[in-house]
Every structure is written in structure tokens, then in C-alpha cells.
Amino acid sequence: MNIGLTGGIATGKSTVSSMLTRKGALLVDADVIAREVMLPGHPVLAEVAAYFGQDIIQADGQLDRKKLGEIIFHDEKKRQALNEITHPAIRREIRKQMMDYEAAYPDRLVVVDIPLLYESELQSLFEKIIVVYVPREIQLHRLMERDNITKERAEARLNSQMDIEQKKQLADEVIDNSGTLEKTSDQVDELWKRLFRS
Known part of the structure; x- marks a missing residue:
């Protein structure tokens, strides 16, 4: 099964993709290819x-x-x-x-991590699409901290992508990464079970 993994800048796609690969998924990383x-x-x-x-x-x-x-x-x-x-x-x-x-x-399971999956209209490549989600305020804060940039620069980067709320609405599955790593890991476990039941 091929699934697309997406989200926004600083939502934690890499965290989720590494959790999935530890469970045995194979990863295709669009950022590495880029x-x-x-x-x-x-x-x-x-x-x-x-x-x-x-x-x-x-x-x-x-x-x-x-x-x-x-x-x-x-x-x-x-x-x-x-x-x-x-x-x-x-x-x-x-x-x-x-x-x-x-x-x-x-x-x-093949997981394809594509930050701009929806923007590039690549939905048809996948059986399911997972969105790694955090609310925009958290996304902004994490991006400023991660890249050591001003709020203005962080806003410009977020504005260059589709809004995270819109991606959440389009998703087949959502992993909410705004809490602890343990909570994210629990959601990944549940997702894994669902994927292999279907």
C-alpha cells in the first residue's frame, strides 16, 4: 500500500515518518529527492x-x-x-x-513524505493521505524556534503553503502532533492497526 504523508512546515512530518519506518514502513522522502x-x-x-x-x-x-x-x-x-x-x-x-x-x-507499507502534496496535486498517487497537524499558532512558534527566524519571516513561509486547516479537512487520516511525543506515537500505533485492518 502506498500512502502519502504531508502537513505544513514545522508540523512534525519527519517525526511521524520515522515512527512509521520504525514499525517497518519504507520511506520515500520528497525533501531528500528535492x-x-x-x-x-x-x-x-x-x-x-x-x-x-x-x-x-x-x-x-x-x-x-x-x-x-x-x-x-x-x-x-x-x-x-x-x-x-x-x-x-x-x-x-x-x-x-x-x-x-x-x-x-x-x-x-510505502510512505511517501511530500510537504507540498496537495499544492502539487499528487493525491491520485496514493491510496490514503495522512496529514500531520498542529494548529497554526504552534506551527508558527515551532518554525521561529527551529529556524531562529522572526515572526514576519515565519509568517511568509507559512503563507507560501496551503493553510494547515485546509489540509486537515482534505486528509483521509490526521495525526495531531501538538501534544507530547507519546501522544503522537499512540496515534501512529492506532493508524498502523487501521491501515492493516483495511
Whole structure:
């Protein structure tokens, strides 16, 4: 079974995905794939640099993520342009990894962690979609603490994604990660049982 795992920035998707992998799920991580297509020498990075300018490339050939982030979090058109360059390559790799896992491990649960699952309209790839949820105020607070950024910057990042309440409404399953790790773990246990009952 393939399930999509999503949420918002700083809602705790990695926490939940690691709990699922400890139970035996196989993980396809869109963030890892997104980083790989931005490595020196990858054609996607070359295309991004051609569009945004060589300023976003550091002396060692690596992408300057902070610089690119500052550009796209404040400019909807440029964010869209970046997505149009990167998303097709990321989607191809997600599909490939899913198919490879399905062929090699037909009885295992495959969890695909995609932060922008709904924004990218990838729902049709999955049998179920799980949203890792925290209320926006907690999300904002965690993001400011995690990335050591101002409220204004954190708001800009949250505003660049679909609202977490909207994602919660669209979900097949919701894991509320606003409490303790133990409470989140209990919900993951219950979810695991439901997935294997159906």
C-alpha cells in the first residue's frame, strides 16, 4: 500500500515518518529527492541557476538555499517558476522509488513524505493521505524556534503553503502532533492497526 504523508512546515512530518519506518514502513522522502536534484552537476540545478542567476550558487558549486529561499518566499511568480523547473524531476524520482519498493517488497507499507502534496496535486498517487497537524499558532512558534527566524519571516513561509486547516479537512487520516511525543506515537500505533485492518 502506498500512502502519502504531508502537513505544513514545522508540523512534525519527519517525526511521524520515522515512527512509521520504525514499525517497518519504507520511506520515500520528497525533501531528500528535492535536495538531490539541487546538487552540483545535476541538470535541474543548472536550470535553476540559469533562471535565478549565478548569485544563488556558492563558490563551491553548492546551491545557496538561504538566498534562493529569500527570493521565493516573498515572490509568488518566482516560487511558481522554481516549482515548474524542479517538480517534474522530483515527481519522476518519487514514482520510480515507489515502483522499485512495490516490486521488491509487495507486502510492505510505502510512505511517501511530500510537504507540498496537495499544492502539487499528487493525491491520485496514493491510496490514503495522512496529514500531520498542529494548529497554526504552534506551527508558527515551532518554525521561529527551529529556524531562529522572526515572526514576519515565519509568517511568509507559512503563507507560501496551503493553510494547515485546509489540509486537515482534505486528509483521509490526521495525526495531531501538538501534544507530547507519546501522544503522537499512540496515534501512529492506532493508524498502523487501521491501515492493516483495511
